[in-house]
Amino acid sequence: MKFLQFSVLPFLMVILSVSGANLTHHPHRDFLRCLSLRIENSCTITYTHNNPSYPSVLNASIQNTRFSTPTTPKPYAIITPRKTSDVQSTIFCSKNYGFQLRIRSGGHDVEGVSYVSQVPFVVLDLVNFRDVKVDTKNEVAWVQSGATTGELYYGIAAKTQTLGFPAGICHTIGIGGHLSGGGFGILGRKYGLAADHIIDAKMVDANGRVLHRKSMGEDLFWAIRGGGGNTFGVVLAWKIKLVPVPPVVTVFTVNKNLEQNATKIFHRWQQIAHKLPNDLFTTVWVMKVNSSQVGKKTVQASFKGLFLGRIDELIPLIQYAFPELGLARENCTQMSWVQSVLYFGALPIEPVEILLNRSALPRLSLKAKTDYIREPMSEAGFEGFMNMFLEEGTDLAITMMEAFGGKMNEIRENEIPFPHRSGILFESVYIVQWINEEDAGLCINWMRRLYNYMSSYASKSLREAYYNYKDLDLGINNVNGYTSYEQASVWGLKYFKNNFKRLVRVKTMIDPTNFFSNEQSIPPLLSP
C-alpha cells in the first residue's frame, strides 16, 4: 500500500492526465459546466470574476456598504435566472459541487447575508423576477420576490387609490426578504404585517421541487411567512391580500428637541400610542440635530403619524387623546396613501414614479439592532437615551420607535412565525450609519452601548428581536458543521419565541441536510 502511495501514484497521475482523465477536483469549473449543461435560457446570465459586469451586478443592490469592501468575501458566481427551471438548475449544481447558495431579492439584509458568506458560495439574484400583477376585483396581487415594495406600491396605486398593502416604508426593500421575515410599516396598527397577508406562494425547495400552498402543506406555508429567508427554499412569488385605504390620508410631523420638552412628550406618547384608534399610526424618530445655539448640537424626537382619514378628524382626535403633542393644522398634510409611503421614506411625494427607482436612496455602512418595549420607560431613562445621541459616532444614528397595538395585538403569537404581538407598546429599531470605514468601530461600539443601556427597558424575561433587522451579535450558526438546537435557540428564541421549535421541525422535514443555510438560518435536528 505504502509502495503504491509513494511510488506508483505520481506515474498514475501522469498517465491519467495525459489520457484526459483528471484526478484533481475543480468545483468551480464543474459548477459552471453543470450550469451550462442545464440552463438553456440564454437570458439567464452567470457572472463570474472574469466577467467585466461582475462588480456592478454584485453591487447593484448592496444597501449596506459595510459589506462591499475589498476584503468582503465575494461569491464565486452570481446567477440571475429568468425561469423557474434556472432556479432549479442553480440549486442542483450548487448542491452537487459544494457551493453554499445565497438568495438575494432586494439586497437590504442588514448583515449582508444575502451576498456574503465565509464558505465558498454563489448568489442567486432574483432581480429578473419582479412582476407585479394586481387584481383589484378580487383585491389580491401576485408579486415576484425580486420586485421592491416600491414597485408593488406603485403597481397597486396605478390601478386604484383605495387599496394598499401593509409593508415597510423604505421603497427599495425586496419583497423576497421582507415578506419572508415579517414586514412592518405604517399600516401595521390597522392591518398587521405584510406576512399576515400572504395567501399563497410559489417556491423551489432543496430538491428542486416547485411548490405552491397546496403542495407544500400548511406547516411549510406557515414557516415561510416570517420564519426567515434562505432557510426553507427559494420563494419566487407571493400571492397577497390587499387592504382598503381611503383615497385621502393625513400625515404629520412635530419635532421636539431636548430643550422643548421632548422627554415629557415622549413619556406620554409611549403610554397612549398603542391605544389610539387603529386608523392612527405614530412613530418617534430620535436623532442628533443642530441646536438653535450656533455650533451646538441637540437631540430631536420627531413625532410622526399617518391617519387613515382627513385633517378635520385627526386634529380633534389628537387634541383629545394626546394634547401634549400640540399638533397644529400646519403640521399636517393630506395626500394619497401611496404618497404617504414616500413621505415616511423622507422623499418628495411627487412624482410617485420615484417608487420605481431602486437607487433613489443613499447607500451607507450601517449596523442595526431592535427591541420590543412592553413597559413604559421612565422620563429620566428616556432622557439618558436621548443624551447618548450627543456622544461621538452618532452623526448618522437614528432610532425609530414604532407604536404597536391595534391589529398587532389581535393576531395570535403563533399565527405566523413573527411572535411580537400582544402587549407591546412599541418596536424600537436602532440604526447607526457611517461613511468612512475608519469610523466603523466607533459607531458599532456606540450602538452596542446603546443596546446595553436599553436592556433595563426592553422585554425582560426574553429580550425579543426582529428577524428582519438581523443582528449577528446575538449569535450565529457554526460556519462548518452542525449547529445544535440549544445553540441556535440563543438567537432563535429572541426572534421567534415559542415558534422557533416549530420552525426547527419544519426545517428538519423540508431541508434535513441544511442546504439552505446562513449565519442565522433555522438549523435542522440531527436525524436519530
Ligand code: FDA
Ligand atoms: P435581501 O435580498 O438581502 O434578503 C434578505 C434575506 O432574505 C436574506 O437572508 C436572503 O437570503 C433572504 N431572501 C431574499 N429573497 C429570498 C427569497 N426569494 N426566498 C428566500 N429567501 C430570500 N423592515 C421592516 O419590516 N420595515 C421597514 O420599514 C424596513 N425598512 C428598512 C429600510 C432599510 C434601508 C433597510 C436596509 C432595511 C429595512 N427593513 C425594514 C428590513 C428589511 O425588511 C429586511 O432587511 C429584508 O430582509 C430585506 O429584504 P430584501 O429582499 O431587500 O433583502
